[in-house]
Amino acid sequence: MSWMFLRDLLSGVNQYSTGIGRIWLAVVFIFRLLVYMVAAEHVWKDEQKEFECNIRQPGCENVCFDYFFPVSQVRLWALQLIMVSTPSLLVVLHVAYREGREQRHRKKLYASPGVMDGGLWYTYLFSLIVKISFEIGFLVLFYKLYGGFSVPYLVKCALKPCPNTVDCFISKPTEKSIFILFLVLTSCLCILLNCTELSFLVFKSTVKCFVQQHPKRFKSSLCECHNLRYDDCGRIGGPLLFRNLNSDSTISPVQQAEAKLLCFTRANGIPKGGPRATECSGQDSN
Amino acid sequence: MDWGTLHTFIGGVNKHSTSIGKVWITVIFIFRVMILVVAAQEVWGDEQEDFVCNTLQPGCKNVCYDHFFPVSHIRLWALQLIFVSTPALLVAMHVTYHRHETMRKFRRGEKRNEFKDIEDIKSQKVRIEGSLWWTYTCSIFFRIIFEACFMYVFYFLYNGYHLPWVLKCGINPCPNLVDCFISRPTEKTVFTIFMISASVICMLLNVAKLCYLLLKVCFRRAKRAKAQRSQPNHSHKESKQNEVNELISDSGQNAITGFPS
Numbered sequence: 148m149s150w151m152f153l154r155d156l157l158s159g160v161n162q163y164s165t166g167i168g169r170i171w172l173a174v175v176f177i178f179r180l181l182v183y184m185v186a187a188e189h190v191w192k193d194e195q196k197e198f199e200c201n202i203r204q205p206g207c208e209n210v211c212f213d214y215f216f217p218v219s220q221v222r223l224w225a226l227q228l229i230m231v232s233t234p235s236l237l238v239v240l241h242v243a244y245r246e247g248r249e250q251r252h253r254k255k256l257y258a259s260p261g262v263m264d265g266g267l268w269y270t271y272l273f274s275l276i277v278k279i280s281f282e283i284g285f286l287v288l289f290y291k292l293y294g295g296f297s298v299p300y301l302v303k304c305a306l307k308p309c310p311n312t313v314d315c316f317i318s319k320p321t322e323k324s325i326f327i328l329f330l331v332l333t334s335c336l337c338i339l340l341n342c343t344e345l346s347f348l349v350f351k352s353t354v355k356c357f358v359q360q361h362p363k364r365f366k367s368s369l370c371e372c373h374n375l376r377y378d379d380c381g382r383i384g385g386p387l388l389f390r391n392l393n394s395d396s397t398i399s400p401v402q403q404a405e406a407k408l409l410c411f412t413r414a415n416g417i418p419k420g421g422p423r424a425t426e427c428s429g430q431d432s433n
Numbered sequence: 434m435d436w437g438t439l440h441t442f443i444g445g446v447n448k449h450s451t452s453i454g455k456v457w458i459t460v461i462f463i464f465r466v467m468i469l470v471v472a473a474q475e476v477w478g479d480e481q482e483d484f485v486c487n488t489l490q491p492g493c494k495n496v497c498y499d500h501f502f503p504v505s506h507i508r509l510w511a512l513q514l515i516f517v518s519t520p521a522l523l524v525a526m527h528v529t530y531h532r533h534e535t536m537r538k539f540r541r542g543e544k545r546n547e548f549k550d551i552e553d554i555k556s557q558k559v560r561i562e563g564s565l566w567w568t569y570t571c572s573i574f575f576r577i578i579f580e581a582c583f584m585y586v587f588y589f590l591y592n593g594y595h596l597p598w599v600l601k602c603g604i605n606p607c608p609n610l611v612d613c614f615i616s617r618p619t620e621k622t623v624f625t626i627f628m629i630s631a632s633v634i635c636m637l638l639n640v641a642k643l644c645y646l647l648l649k650v651c652f653r654r655a656k657r658a659k660a661q662r663s664q665p666n667h668s669h670k671e672s673k674q675n676e677v678n679e680l681i682s683d684s685g686q687n688a689i690t691g692f693p694s
Contacts (some may be wrong), residue, residue, distance in 0.1 A: 169526070177519060181439060186511045197481060201491045202608065300499055301492070314606060317491035318481060321503040 148186060153232055160235040163242055163263070167344040171337060172235075179228055183221075187326045188318060191221040197318030204308055211304035211315050217292065220323065224330055227285040231337070234281070239271045257259075257370045268352070275345045286331065296331050299321040320340035362391045436466050438519055454641040455633060461518065464631045468624070469510055477507045484615030490608055497602035503590060506621070510628055513583040517635070518577075520572035527568040573643050580636045584629065594629055596621045632636065635683050649668045 154176065159173055200208045245267070251254050257264075263271055278290070289296065298320040305312040317323075480502070486494045561569050588594065596618040615621070638641040 160526075166530075173526075174520060177515060177522070178440070181515060185436065188507045190505070190508065193481070197495065199491045199495055289556055294655075300496055314492060316495040318495050319502075319505075321499050322505060322508065325504055421621070 148206070150180060153178065153229065156236060156239075157232055158238055163238050163267075164235075165263075167340055167347065171340045171344070174333065174337060174340065175228075175232060179330075179337075181248050182226060182326075182333075183228065183327065187224065187330075191219060191324050194219060194318060198315065199318075200304065200309070200313050200315040202309060203217055207304070207306075207309040207313060208315070211302070211313070214304065214306055215315075216223075220289070220293065220298075220327060223285070223289060223292075227281070227330075227334070230281045230285070231278055232426060234277040237277075238267070238271055238273045241267050254340045255305055267346070272345065272348060275341050276347075279341045279345070282334050284339070286334055289327075289331075296324070297329050298327065307427065325394060331428055336400045436470060439466075439515070451639055453645060456639045457642070460631065460635055460638065461514070465514060465628065465635075468627065469507065469514065473507050473510065473624055473628070476624055479506060480505065480616060484613065485616075486602065486607070486611050487612040488539055488607060488611045490606055492603075492609040493611060494604070494613070496604050496690070497600070497607065497611070500602065500604055501600050501613070506587075506591075506625060509583065509587060509590075513579070513632070515652075516579045517576050517581070520575040522569055523572050524569050527565055531565060548612075561646070566650070570643065570646055573639050573646070574663060577639045578645070580632055582637070588630070594622070594625050596625065 157172060157176070161169060163189060164172065177274050194213055198208060198212045200211055202208075217284060245257055298319040302317065303313050304315050439538050481498055484494060484498050486497055488494075597616055598611045598615060598618045600615065601610050
């Protein structure tokens with residue numbers, strides 16, 4: 148059991164993520180996990196051996212080190228990485244549950260188990276909220292435990308059995324400060340990515356709901372979506388087409404035919420409301 | 434999680450790179466990553482343990498080591514390799530997005546005459562043109578910038594690329610100016626020069642790749658302009674007339690049936 152296990156688990160999440168989710172995964176893998184493993188871990192390797200106090204009293208160094216570093220920064224970093232990566236597994240579990248359900252009932256229950264709709268959308272949203280909470284939580288914990296994000300070169304310690312206030316020197320404080328700063332920056336970047344993804348999902352869903360609830364309001368604009376200006380949906384003819392064409396238009400015959408079909412079906416009261424409305428902009432629903 | 438994972442990420446980009454790009458990836462992984470892992474870690478492994486100062490004052494060694502080596506050489510190289518490799522991911526992401534869009538259009542029925550099936554789209558090598566050309570060029574540009582920045586930071590932090598065998602340190606709590614001795618300075622200097630040379634070679638390869646891409650575009654544009662100049666007006670007018678004719682016949686058909694065919 149090592150970081151490879153986490154990496155393999157997270158790789159499976161990739162296929163169920165949005166575009167921003169994939170960028171988040173790439174940032175976590177490369178700028179956090181990889182940097183931790185190839186560089187940061189080694190900086191804190193001999194942190195207690197190199198922690199030196201200006202005293203020969205046995206036990207003084209141990210006590211002072213334990214007081215100033217209750218949990219080593221590098222261990223806190225590793226914990227943060229694990230806690231922040233695991234909410235994504237909720238999505239994988241939900242998809243596996245859906246697939247299991249389909250197998251049990253031996254029929255197609257979902258359009259596709261991996262598509263983000265219904266319950267899976269809520270699971271994804273919940274995983275994003277949990278990720279953001281963990282990130283912020285760990286940053287606050289770091290700040291409170293170490294009194295900021297920098298490592299001093301000297302700390303003063305007066306705990307028993309130290310006979311008086313002694314100077315204790317931390318090893319490689321500048322390098323440690325640089326890596327902690329790197330950790331904070333990548334954490335903030337990940338928070339930003341998660342917040343953006345959350346807002347994007349909520350916004351997209353709100354727009355979809357609004358369009359589905361008010362299809363009539365979008366009746367005339369449906370035809371405009373295809374950049375064709377019709378006076379009235381029912382009236383389509385050759386001369387109108389040419390009047391609307393200019394040298395810049397790039398309307399394909401397929402689009403024109405689609406627009407005509409749309410207007411025809413709307414005019415005849417055939418309900419082809421919400422989904423067609425979202426397809427108007429030429430984008431997929433996810 | 435180790436350099437192997439980065440190799441998997443970057444290796445995927447290899448298919449869409451130019452031949453200079455493939456040489457660059459080979460240089461990166463053999464002469465830089467492997468050397469870093471195999472040799473440099475051994476050489477720098479005991480760097481603080483064997484850093485010795487001519488004083489018994491506790492804390493003097495720590496403070497002097499921190500002053501002369503704010504960031505260890507191998508950590509800087511590791512960061513440099515990570516930063517220099519990541520722009521390639523932009524290209525990989527763009528190619529994936531491009532494939533995804535092509536597959537979507539194929540499913541809607543738009544590119545049936547270009548591809549036989551979905552597998553054909555997945556296996557086809559994407560050509561470096563259009564927006565992908567811009568992404569690729571930007572990634573090379575950023576690589577050059579990162580290489581140059583890290584080389585400068587190295588030079589600035591260590592006052593050159595040579596490691597001395599003795600340093601003089603007088604920072605508190607050292608009682609006076611003490612001599613501090615670095616472990617294996619010559620071996621470290623050799624490896625530093627090796628890594629810097631590999632860095633320079635990679636930078637030159639990136640510059641060559643950038644020039645190649647720019648020249649290719651210039652030649653392509655010149656060729657197109659030449660072709661257009663030899664047949665200037667006729668083709669343009671003819672294509673416009675063809676478009677108009679098609680639309681007349683299409684609208685005529687649909688006016689009769691009321692549905693698209």
